Amino acid sequence: MSSHADVVVISAGIIGASVAWHLSEKKVDVLVLDKSDPCSGTSGACDGMVFLQSKKPGVHLAMAMAGRHRFDNLARELDAEIELRCRGGIMAVTSAAELAAVTRFIQEQNRAGLGVSLLDARQARDLEPCLSTDIFAATFCPLDAQVNPIYLTLAFLDAARRHGAKVLSRTPVMDIRITPRGVYAIDTPRSIIETRTIVNAAGVHAPEIGKMVGLEIPITPRRGQILVTGPMPPLLSRCLISAGYVAAKYDPDIAGTGSMGISIEQTARGNFLLGTTREFAGFDTTASLTAAKKILSRTQAVIPGLANARLIRTFAGLRPFTPDGLPILGHVSSRPGFIMAAGHEGDGIALSPVTGQIIAELITGTTPGISLTPFHLERFFRGTVS
Amino acid sequence: MIFKKRCDVAIVGGGVCGLAAAATLADQKLDVLVLDENRYLGGQVLRSLPWPGNASGIHKIFRSRPRLVDKTATPSVTILNHTQVMGIDKDLEILAEKDRKEIIGIRPQMVLAATGARETFVPFPGWTLPGVMAAGGVQTLMKGAGVLPGQYMVVAGMGPFLTAVAGLFLKNKGMPTAILDFGKRADTCRLLVHGFRQGAKILEGVRNLTGIFLAGVPCRYRTMVVAAQGSRELEKVVAARVDSLGRIIGGTGKTYKTGCLATGWGFVPNLELPMQAGCSLTHDPDLGGWVVAVTHDFETSIPGIFAAGEITGIAGASISMIEGELAALGILKKLGRNVDVHRMAALQRQRKQSLSFSTWFNRLHRVPDAVFCAIPDTVLICRCEHITMGEIKTAVEKGYDTPAMLKKVLRCGMGLCQGRTCGPVVNRILAALTRRSAEAFPVLPVRTPVKQVSVRSFLR
Amino acid sequence: MTRNLRIPGIVRGSRIQFFFNGREITAFKGETVLAALMAAGIKTLGVDPHGKGRGALCGMGVCYQCRVSIDGRPGRRACMAQVRAGMVIETEKDLP
Numbered sequence: 001m002s003s004h005a006d007v008v009v010i011s012a013g014i015i016g017a018s019v020a021w022h023l024s025e026k027k028v029d030v031l032v033l034d035k036s037d038p039c040s041g042t043s044g045a046c047d048g049m050v051f052l053q054s055k056k057p058g059v060h061l062a063m064a065m066a067g068r069h070r071f072d073n074l075a076r077e078l079d080a081e082i083e084l085r086c087r088g089g090i091m092a093v094t095s096a097a098e099l100a101a102v103t104r105f106i107q108e109q110n111r112a113g114l115g116v117s118l119l120d121a122r123q124a125r126d127l128e129p130c131l132s133t134d135i136f137a138a139t140f141c142p143l144d145a146q147v148n149p150i151y152l153t154l155a156f157l158d159a160a161r162r163h164g165a166k167v168l169s170r171t172p173v174m175d176i177r178i179t180p181r182g183v184y185a186i187d188t189p190r191s192i193i194e195t196r197t198i199v200n201a202a203g204v205h206a207p208e209i210g211k212m213v214g215l216e217i218p219i220t221p222r223r224g225q226i227l228v229t230g231p232m233p234p235l236l237s238r239c240l241i242s243a244g245y246v247a248a249k250y251d252p253d254i255a256g257t258g259s260m261g262i263s264i265e266q267t268a269r270g271n272f273l274l275g276t277t278r279e280f281a282g283f284d285t286t287a288s289l290t291a292a293k294k295i296l297s298r299t300q301a302v303i304p305g306l307a308n309a310r311l312i313r314t315f316a317g318l319r320p321f322t323p324d325g326l327p328i329l330g331h332v333s334s335r336p337g338f339i340m341a342a343g344h345e346g347d348g349i350a351l352s353p354v355t356g357q358i359i360a361e362l363i364t365g366t367t368p369g370i371s372l373t374p375f376h377l378e379r380f381f382r383g384t385v386s
Numbered sequence: 387m388i389f390k391k392r393c394d395v396a397i398v399g400g401g402v403c404g405l406a407a408a409a410t411l412a413d414q415k416l417d418v419l420v421l422d423e424n425r426y427l428g429g430q431v432l433r434s435l436p437w438p439g440n441a442s443g444i445h446k447i448f449r450s451r452p453r454l455v456d457k458t459a460t461p462s463v464t465i466l467n468h469t470q471v472m473g474i475d476k477d478l479e480i481l482a483e484k485d486r487k488e489i490i491g492i493r494p495q496m497v498l499a500a501t502g503a504r505e506t507f508v509p510f511p512g513w514t515l516p517g518v519m520a521a522g523g524v525q526t527l528m529k530g531a532g533v534l535p536g537q538y539m540v541v542a543g544m545g546p547f548l549t550a551v552a553g554l555f556l557k558n559k560g561m562p563t564a565i566l567d568f569g570k571r572a573d574t575c576r577l578l579v580h581g582f583r584q585g586a587k588i589l590e591g592v593r594n595l596t597g598i599f600l601a602g603v604p605c606r607y608r609t610m611v612v613a614a615q616g617s618r619e620l621e622k623v624v625a626a627r628v629d630s631l632g633r634i635i636g637g638t639g640k641t642y643k644t645g646c647l648a649t650g651w652g653f654v655p656n657l658e659l660p661m662q663a664g665c666s667l668t669h670d671p672d673l674g675g676w677v678v679a680v681t682h683d684f685e686t687s688i689p690g691i692f693a694a695g696e697i698t699g700i701a702g703a704s705i706s707m708i709e710g711e712l713a714a715l716g717i718l719k720k721l722g723r724n725v726d727v728h729r730m731a732a733l734q735r736q737r738k739q740s741l742s743f744s745t746w747f748n749r750l751h752r753v754p755d756a757v758f759c760a761i762p763d764t765v766l767i768c769r770c771e772h773i774t775m776g777e778i779k780t781a782v783e784k785g786y787d788t789p790a791m792l793k794k795v796l797r798c799g800m801g802l803c804q805g806r807t808c809g810p811v812v813n814r815i816l817a818a819l820t821r822r823s824a825e826a827f828p829v830l831p832v833r834t835p836v837k838q839v840s841v842r843s844f845l846r
Numbered sequence: 847m848t849r850n851l852r853i854p855g856i857v858r859g860s861r862i863q864f865f866f867n868g869r870e871i872t873a874f875k876g877e878t879v880l881a882a883l884m885a886a887g888i889k890t891l892g893v894d895p896h897g898k899g900r901g902a903l904c905g906m907g908v909c910y911q912c913r914v915s916i917d918g919r920p921g922r923r924a925c926m927a928q929v930r931a932g933m934v935i936e937t938e939k940d941l942p
Contacts, residue, residue, distance in 0.1 A: 037791050044794055150794045158784075169785070230802055230838060230921060231941045269797070270941045286664075287833045289473060289481045293489075296844045307845060310921055312838040313804060423907060425928065430906060436876040439857035504908045516889035516901025523905025523925070531881030532853040558853045618899050619889050645889070656908075769903075769911060772895065802910040802921075807903070 002192040005031035005166070007363060008184075009199040010173055010209050012038035014149060014348050015341050016201035017156035018356030021078070024163035026364050031195075032157070032165060033188065035172035035205075039153040042203050043348065045285070045317030047226060047265055047273045048083070048152075049239045050145040050350040053091050053116055054246055057108035059374045060326055064347070065114065066370055067354025068143055074353060080155035082147050083268040089144025090128060090240045092302050093137040098243040105246065106139050116141045130235045130303050146239050146265055149349045156356070176212040184213075184337065197337045197363060203320045204283070206328075206342035213335050217328065218380050219343045221318035224276040225287045227295055229309035231270030236303060239265040262298045272309060274299045276346075278319075287314040319345045329355065329375035330362060339363065340377050393419040393464070395717055396480055396494035398471050398659060401429020402454070402703050403695030404500035406710030407717075409457035414723055418463045419492060421482055423470050423837075426530075427455055429502055430522060431703040433530045466490075473834030474663040478690050483839040488846050496690050496717045499660045499678070500710060503653040503696035506810045508543070508757055509765045509775070511613040513649065517620025521551045521650030534560045536646035540623045542566035542611045543650040545751045546577060546591055551648055552603065553594030562603045563644045566625050568632070568651075568757075571607040573750055580746065610757075612639065614647055623647050632757035652751055654810040655697040661832040664688050669825040671752070672745040673699030675810070676829050682734075683716030684709065692717055701744035708737045755818035758811075767815070768808040770801020778812070782819050789813060789830050802838065805830055851885045862931035873929045880905065880912055880924040883935075891924055895942040914938060 007023055009016045012034035023030045034040075050071060055061040075082050093099050106116040116139050124138035125131050131138070157167055168190070175187040179194065186193040200209045203219075210217035245261030263275040277291050292314055300306040322328060322343040332338050341359050344351055358368040395411055397404045400422035411418045420427070426436060432454070434440075458465070469490070471482045480492040505520045512518065517536070519527075521543060524535050534555065540563045541552045552562040567574075574595075581588040598605065606625065610632060613624045627638035653674065657667065660678045665686035668679040677700075678693040680686055686693050694713035695706035712733050719725045761767075763776030773796045781787075781795050789805075789812055792798040798812060799805030805812075809830060817824040852858075852874075859875030866888060873882035880902050883891065890899035891912050902912035905925050912924040915936040924935075 037788060039794055040790060154795060229841070233941065286476070288475065289834050292834065293844050296841055300841060300845060307842045308920070309841045310802075310838045311835055311841055311844070312802060313800075314833050314835070316833075423926070435856060437857050437859055437874075504906070505904060514894070514898070514900065516891070516899045519902055520904045520909075523902060526905045526925075527881055527884060528853065531877050531885075532856040532858070533877075533881045533885045534851045534853060535884055536851065536887075619901070769909070802913070803908065807909045807911075 002194060004194045005029055006195065007031070007197040007199060008033060008186055008193055008195045009201055011041070011202040011205065012153075012157060012167060012169070013041050013201065013203050014039070014043040014153040014156070014352045015203065015344065015355055016199070017153045017160065018352040019199050019201055019341055019359045020165045020167070021156040021160040021163070022356040022360035023363060024160040024165040026360055028360070028364065030160070030165045031193065032160070032167045033171050033173055033186070034167070034169050037169050038157050038167065039150050041205070042317050042319060043153045044150055045226070045315050046149055046224070046319075046346070046349065047263060047275055048147045048149045048267070048349060049089070049263060049265055050147055051089055051239065051241065052114055052143050052350070053089055053109065053139060053141045054241060055347070056325065057112050061109060061112050061114065063354060063370055064350055065112070067351060067357070070353035070357065071145060071147065074152075078155040078159045080151065080158060082152045082155050084145060084147045085268070086145040087238045088140055088142040090124065090238050091139040091243055091246070092124070092131065092135055092240060093139070093243045094134070094302075095136055099137050101247075102139060102243045114141060114143065128236060128238060128240070130305050132302055132304050134301065144239060147349060148268065152349065152352070156352075173209060173212070176209070197339065199339045199341050199359060201341045203342055203348070204318045206320065206340070213338055215332060215335065215338070215377070217340070217342070217377065218323055219320045219328070220280060221283055222321035222345065223279040223281050223285065223316050224319050224346065225291045225295065225314060225316045226276055227274040227292055227311055228313040228315070229272040229274070229306070230312045232266070232272065232309055233270065234266065235305055236264060236266045236272075239263070240302070242298070242302065262295065262302065264299050264303060272306065274306075283318060285316045285318060287316045320348075321345050323380070326375055327351065327355070328377050329358065330372035332377050390491040390493060391419065392493045393417045394494065394721070395419070395496045395498060396421065396492050397498045397500060398480070399429065399500035399502055399695070400424070400427040400465070400467070401500060401502050401695065401706070402431050403502070403706040403710035404429070404498065405454040405458055406707045407498050407500065407694065407714040408463050409454060410711045410714035411717065412458060412460050412463045414718055415462050419466060419494065420458065420463060421466045421469045421471055421480070421492075423468070425468050427458070427465065427467065430526065433526055435530065435532055470837055470839060471659060472839055473836055474659065474691065481834070483843045486840060487843055489843050496692065496720065498713055498717065499663070499686075499691065499693040499697060500695045501656040501659050501697055502706075503655050503674070503700055504806065506651055506654045507649060507807070508651050508753060509761055509767055509811060510611050511762055511765055512615055512620070514766055514769060515614050515616050515620045516618075517616065517645050518614050518647045518649060521547055521648040524646070524648040525551050525554060528554050528558060534558060535648070536644070537561060538563045538644045539646040539648055540564050540566065540642050540644045541648045542623070542625065544568040544753060545650070545652060546574070547650050549591065549594045549598060551650070553597055556597055556601055556603070562598065562601075563642045564604045564606060564625075565598065566606050566609040566611060568610055568628070568753070569607060569751065574607070577747070577750070580743070611647070611649070620645055620647055631754055632760050651753060653696065653700050655700060657697060657829060658806070658832045658836040660686060660691070660693050660697060661829065662834055662836050663691055665691060665693065667829065670699060671824065672748050673701060674748065675813070675824055683719060684713035685716060685720070699744070700748060701741055705737055705740050705744060708733050708740070712737065753814070755814070758814045758818040761815070767811060768796070768798045768801065770803055771797040773798045773808070775815070778815060779819065782816065787816060787820050789816065789827055792816075793830060799830060851887065862929065864929055864931065864933040864935060866935045867937060875929075877929050878925055879914065879916065879927045879929050879933075879935060882929045883924060890937065892937050893939045895940050900940070
């Protein structure tokens with residue numbers, strides 16, 4: 001059996017779902033394939049922070065800022081509850097050494113127009129009384145927000161379906177061929193699907209899809225463990241990261257201070273999500289108690305009230321890591337019609353609306369509002385012949 | 387972490403299975419550690435009063451308790467009670483929370499998971515009212531504390547466990563209002579005939595039935611609870627006759643005034659720990675659905691981790707005891723000790739014989755899919771996250787028809803009990819609604835901690 | 847209560863007092879909190895987000911429906927905790 005779609009999006013994670021919705025809104029005939037169920041990979045195993053403060057000044061921050069306002073109307077556009085809360089975010093600074101590095105970091109962010117303010121310990125506790133008295137200082141960015149990543153992914157898909165998109169769950173892509181007529185033929189256990197345009201939004205599995213068309217895609221899974229507490233009364237109203245989080249992510253200046261990055265958010269239901277590790281352990285998603293112990297002692301040092309919590313669950317997600325920390329987006333010059341939308345590591349949730357928008361614009365022939373050159377796959381094979 | 391302990395074998399679960407294994411291993415002077423969440427050994431079956439001087443106890447089914455507990459009272463067996471196991475790491479290290487206040491680490495050479503079973507339910511309107519309890523919970527209250535749940539009690543659900551609970555209640559001067567069994571009256575007779583080979587258990591059953599009959603307690607068969615009602619707590623139970631598919635027969639409704647309803651629909655294995663450890667499961671509808679896959683020697687797919695008792699198949703306490711001993715012999719074999727092969731063969735024979743009865747018993751008491759389809763939309767399925775049958779149906783209609791998707795879309799199973807109560811029910815509902823075999827629905831993955839622990843314990 | 851729900855003829859531990867929502871209740875050392883409360887005729891152990899009562903279900907530490915606050919510590923399972931003299935037990939209102 002064979003069928004046809006104008007665009008085939010591979011994977012129904014948050015990026016694939018957003019791309020599908022944006023395309024379907026533009027009346028493009030789109031089919032989403034997922035080897036499992038929607039949102040069963042990284043997007044279903046992460047926290048829901050839409051954090052701008054954590055983005056490195058430069059193209060990354062610019063993209064996040066360009067996409068941030070999209071969240072404001074998203075619930076209405078998607079006609080779904082996505083548990084969006086726009087109360088800003090806090091970065092906790094725990095030492096003088098961190099403070100020096102953080103000051104430089106936010107100066108750059110503010111030059112880019114983000115609007116981050118530096119708070120002393122008292123101001124920080126005025127904002128979030130649950131913070132430890134040991135906090136050295138904090139930064140605050142009013143644009144940071146929280147969302148339920150699972151609800152958002154499913155809302156993208158539901159809305160896409162309402163606009164005519166088709167979603168095939170439990171339909172793995174086994175191979176991609178080019179037919180004599182010059183179109184892609186996607187082999188699945190159910191059928192062969194012919195299309196001129198493929199969007200590879202397979203996250204950590206994007207390299208497997210790339211291989212099918214002869215492309216090497218430098219995405220590796222980076223495990224992040226997250227702990228879940230039982231529902232607690234409202235304690236923390238904003239999402240929070242430590243300065244060490246930014247360090248663990250990319251800044252050697254802060255990394256030198258030796259602190260591990262933590263992230264804390266209290267969900268709409270009241271559960272705390274406490275993170276996170278950044279480990280290269282292949283596709284192993286087991287969560288270890290050693291890591292749990294580390295995360296608990298570090299998060300509780302920032303919010304002492306967490307001592308009263310009960311740890312009910314842990315999970316681990318595989319973040320799609322790229323060597324330079326930037327996602328891989330846009331056309332691949334050597335493979336006409338093969339478009340990349342993967343490699344967002346821990347930023348997939350925050351960048352999902354803007355990524356979907358850009359990819360949809362690209363496919364429908366509109367020039368995206370952001371230059372995609374820094375995000376092209378080709379940046380990794382400079383000097384080599386593809 | 388307060389201490390790290392090494393031992394030859396760590397047994398998780400101090401019920402009949404775990405104790406039988408511990409006793410066998412102790413005979414060989416192995417260094418054995420028994421971990422149990424409860425304060426007293428014995429699990430659910432051997433549960434008895436915590437106070438000395440109550441020699442005979444209030445139940446007489448299992449007289450083996452003193453023997454088993456005595457046998458494990460040797461220097462080579464260490465009991466860690468009030469200890470909640472959180473998980474087993476890849477190198478077989480077990481982490482547990484002791485006395486709700488400290489995390490301990492145990493490094494055994496081998497692990498035996500003997501985590502037993504829990505009750506499962508068919509939810510009905512009003513089953514969340516205070517006063518509606520699991521039949522096993524009511525039994526525990528009587529056996530373990532000498533307390534009746536009330537003066538009057540309706541017992542409802544399916545199978546002979548109902549009469550066991552009602553019998554115990556009656557014996558202790560409680561007044562059972564009625565016993566409402568979804569099964570046929572003829573099934574009880576078949577069970578009595580078939581079960582004569584089962585010895586003591588059937589005698590106890592006959593004694594219970596006789597007592598119930600003499601006391602004039604109404605026993606209604608092919609009858610189900612339609613609703614539990616009450617303004618703040620349970621006040622009355624409305625029941626009706628049903629057909630074999632659980633469809634209510636009009637005009638047969640009957641109301642019973644009672645402040646207590648014990649409901650029991652059979653048992654499901656506690657798979658959380660073996661699943662967290664990575665042990666493979668297998669599906670056997672005649673032994674409780676998903677169970678831990680084990681070899682002839684009761685070793686799981688993870689080398690060094692053994693599993694026995696109800697988690698390898700719901701088959702009753704006597705088989706759990708046999709399996710406990712067999713698993714212990716399997717462990718001894720793996721450790722290179724000499725094992726009495728004749729004893730092993732004899733136990734395997736006994737097990738095989740009893741297992742055919744259990745399989746027959748389970749088939750007889752299998753709740754039809756239609757019963758799960760018929761649950762009214764307003765009934766809460768996931769108590770922790772307040773998810774109703776109607777919400778589940780809507781989600782399934784939208785294509786979210788796996789346990790994992792229901793968890794994502796509805797939070798079903800994401801609450802404090804982590805799906806222990808709703809999980810097995812949701813799997814049956816999904817199978818029933820989608821007309822697929824229960825095998826098509828995998829159990830949700832489990833990660834540490836298998837049961838919640840306090841953050842404070844970690845910080846010490 | 848019209849009748850004592852404790853089964854007669856059982857040797858029990860020493861008599862102790864504890865508090866449930868401010869009310870003084872007699873129990874016996876060695877009993878679980880759930881047993882002591884049930885013996886006193888108390889079945890409602892918490893309030894669900896819709897204001898409805900919540901009581902024990904499994905009675906063996908699985909379902910977490912019997913959770914109460916004990917000496918200020920929230921979320922303790924009444925069926926697994928042992929009653930102690932002077933214990934202060936309170937019902938909890940569940941979060942929505």
